[in-house]
Amino acid sequence: MRAVLDYCTGGTERQVAAGTLIVTEGGTSGHLYVLMQGKLEVLKGEMVVATVTEPGAILGEMSVLLGQPHTATVRACSDAVIYEFEDAASFLKREPGIALLIAKMLAQRLNVANTYLADLKRQYAGHGTHLAMVGEVLQSMINLPPLEVSPGSDRQSDPRM
Numbered sequence: 001m002r003a004v005l006d007y008c009t010g011g012t013e014r015q016v017a018a019g020t021l022i023v024t025e026g027g028t029s030g031h032l033y034v035l036m037q038g039k040l041e042v043l044k045g046e047m048v049v050a051t052v053t054e055p056g057a058i059l060g061e062m063s064v065l066l067g068q069p070h071t072a073t074v075r076a077c078s079d080a081v082i083y084e085f086e087d088a089a090s091f092l093k094r095e096p097g098i099a100l101l102i103a104k105m106l107a108q109r110l111n112v113a114n115t116y117l118a119d120l121k122r123q124y125a126g127h128g129t130h131l132a133m134v135g136e137v138l139q140s141m142i143n144l145p146p147l148e149v150s151p152g153s154d155r156q157s158d159p160r161m
Contacts (some may be wrong), residue, residue: 001056001105004034007098011085016076023060023074032088033059038080043073051077061102064088 013036016022022033022040035057042050049072052059059082063070085091092099 001054001058004056004058004098004101007095008034008083011083014082014084016080016082018076018078020076021073022076022082023070025071025073026069028063028069030064030088031060032064032085032091034083036081036083039077040080041075041077043075058102
């Protein structure tokens with residue numbers, strides 16, 4: 001995603017200290033962020049689900065594109081430098097090149113998720129467990145109108161884990 005760095009003009013470069021929250025799950029900002037340097041972590045609830053270190057990594061794109069609250073929290077693990085676009089929707093309209101880069105990144109993520117779910121479906125077909133329903137999940141990802149998609153789980157976390 002280093003190609004994204006070429007588009008970092010017209011926004012604000014920010015120095016953030018380790019521990020700083022950049023994006024808060026459930027919040028809305030309309031901002032798009034690009035990691036310039038440092039290390040960030042992505043959290044769902046209290047669980048770290050990813051670490052981001054690559055310059056040019058984009059944050060906040062799902063919220064901006066879907067017009068919905070942020071789906072995760074992003075926190076600086078180390079002192080970091082980020083580039084912030086406050087009116088991200090306008091920025092993406094003005095710069096279709098970066099919009100295409102984001103579309104490619106999201107398509108790659110979807111491809112990985114689909115491949116993983118298809119593998120789960122193959123592994124657990126006929127087992128009768130809750131993982132056997134992966135086929136239904138894949139089908140619903142294809143058939144739901146965009147406004148009806150609601151990622152997440154209603155299942156309570158298991159306190160033993």
